[in-house]
């Protein structure tokens with residue numbers, strides 16, 4: 001029935017999934033009943049292609065409270081999740097053989113999705129604060145001068161998966177200033193609302209007059225099983241996407257869930273639920289950070305201001321992950337978040353998701369990781385061990 005498939009007895013920090021206890025089963029059931037009562041058959045027929053007005057209007061108003069500039073409703077398109085939004089953008093903007101620039105580290109499954117479109121992935125030049133706007137602009141010009149198409153740059157600038165890091169606000173302005181007129185910036189903004197304590201920095205989308213497509217999702221704030229998200233872009237681009245055959249044929253990409261989400265939002269359930277999530281995930285972050293500092297103090301980590309992940313630095317990370325599995329806890333190794341893992345990117349990194357597990361399990365996971373670390377032979381710490389399980393943690 002579900003995607004998660006963990007091994008018996010292993011406390012798994014590898015999967016970026018929500019805690020089952022934090023999924024709003026009752027509140028969603030109530031919102032569904034209310035939406036169907038209110039909207040009747042209109043909630044169940046083909047929906048208006050860009051998304052039904054009740055959701056787009058509520059969402060535009062809601063984004064005004066969590067971002068720099070809210071979109072107009074006609075700058076919003078309802079999608080079947082951020083992954084599907086990215087798929088749609090790739091279908092509309094790219095051709096096989098194009099170059100896609102990506103931030104490093106980047107959400108590994110977005111890299112997979114871009115590769116599915118047969119795009120050649122290239123790392124955007126970066127400095128300590130993230131993507132270097134001028135060098136990236138230079139690379140785009142150089143590639144184009146050599147006859148290559150370079151339609152888009154993909155990045156997760158806010159509470160990044162895997163690093164948890166956010167681009168500083170000043171850096172965002174420089175990035176938008178140098179690149180928004182040159183290349184389509186695809187901003188994956190999935191974690192914006194999981195800010196501890198917040199607010200999140202303004203989105204690139206909110207800072208640019210045009211040239212940015214922002215992908216949003218209700219997977220982290222409500223439930224991934226809904227397959228519901230949105231993108232904000234120029235009204236012309238939204239119309240262009242809504243006119244594509246898929247939406248002309250099927251209407252809104254997830255109409256009934258969109259109508260229920262509108263009810264969930266306007267009734268106040270959304271705000272109450274996200275407030276609960278912020279408290280709960282913040283607590284889990286703090287529990288895991290404290291337990292790791294106690295149990296494995298040699299592991300370096302930066303405390304993220306939002307999102308679901310800790311990005312640990314550990315020499316010999318692959319060997320440590322393998323040992324950790326033997327001790328009954330699992331993490332993802334860092335290479336998969338880099339375009340060219342073979343060049344060494346991420347080899348000293350592990351991603352730990354604190355989203356799926358309760359505080360007690362997080363403490364026990366840290367204990368097991370600490371035991372593994374103490375057992376890691378010096379040779380392993382120098383880092384030569386293979387990835388323990390390259391397919392592990394397929395999702396999130």
Ligand SMILES: Cc1ncc(COP(=O)(O)O)c(C=O)c1O
Nearest residue numbers: 081082083107161190217219396
């Ligand atoms: C950065 C990022 N983008 C997109 C997704 C997937 O979002 P959705 O469930 O809306 O497709 C995830 C899920 O882990 C993610 O971390």
